[in-house]
Amino acid sequence: MTVKTLAARFALVFSCALMTATPAFAQFWQCAPYAREISGIDLHGNANTWWGQAAGRYERGHAPKVGAVLAFQSTRRMRVGHVAMVSQVVSDREVLLTHANWSRPGGIERDVRAVDVSAAGDWSEVKVWYGPNGGLGTSSYPTSGFIYSGHAPAQAAEPAVDTSIIATAAAVPVVPVAGQ
Numbered sequence: 001m002t003v004k005t006l007a008a009r010f011a012l013v014f015s016c017a018l019m020t021a022t023p024a025f026a027q028f029w030q031c032a033p034y035a036r037e038i039s040g041i042d043l044h045g046n047a048n049t050w051w052g053q054a055a056g057r058y059e060r061g062h063a064p065k066v067g068a069v070l071a072f073q074s075t076r077r078m079r080v081g082h083v084a085m086v087s088q089v090v091s092d093r094e095v096l097l098t099h100a101n102w103s104r105p106g107g108i109e110r111d112v113r114a115v116d117v118s119a120a121g122d123w124s125e126v127k128v129w130y131g132p133n134g135g136l137g138t139s140s141y142p143t144s145g146f147i148y149s150g151h152a153p154a155q156a157a158e159p160a161v162d163t164s165i166i167a168t169a170a171a172v173p174v175v176p177v178a179g180q
Contacts, residue, residue: 028106031099035083038098039069040149048074048081051144059148062122064095068146070114070123075141084128086146087111093121103131 032047043053051071072082084099096111112129130137
């Protein structure tokens, strides 16, 4: 076996090992599991079901509070709704949200601006910062209100990656070549 053939095989095995490790780095988040993870609100299923599920289990209302989850209703463009955690209250009509799967599929955004654009000032309609625009999006979205967790939110961070899996997957045995 030539050195060139051996190098090609090594590269193939190494690249396969890296592909195996990639998912540990590339977590794809849906909004509901991410909101559950960081807010501590233990609801499951599509985001558009959270408001109804919260009835009798969690306090609900129309005033933003840090750690609360803003529940978006279903729309034609957003069929399963959306949920996002309030990370800061800026004013009675502006908050910062931390959420997933909004500007980038599966991506996490921290502390992005959301503005109450409802006529009644009750957070029933909002505009949210949208990455590709670099500002508030052009669409407004109907919401049901805020679901209050009753405790401080978890750190808005991605779960820790077990690097031992990556190191193990990347370890490729080197087979000596006779005569080299």
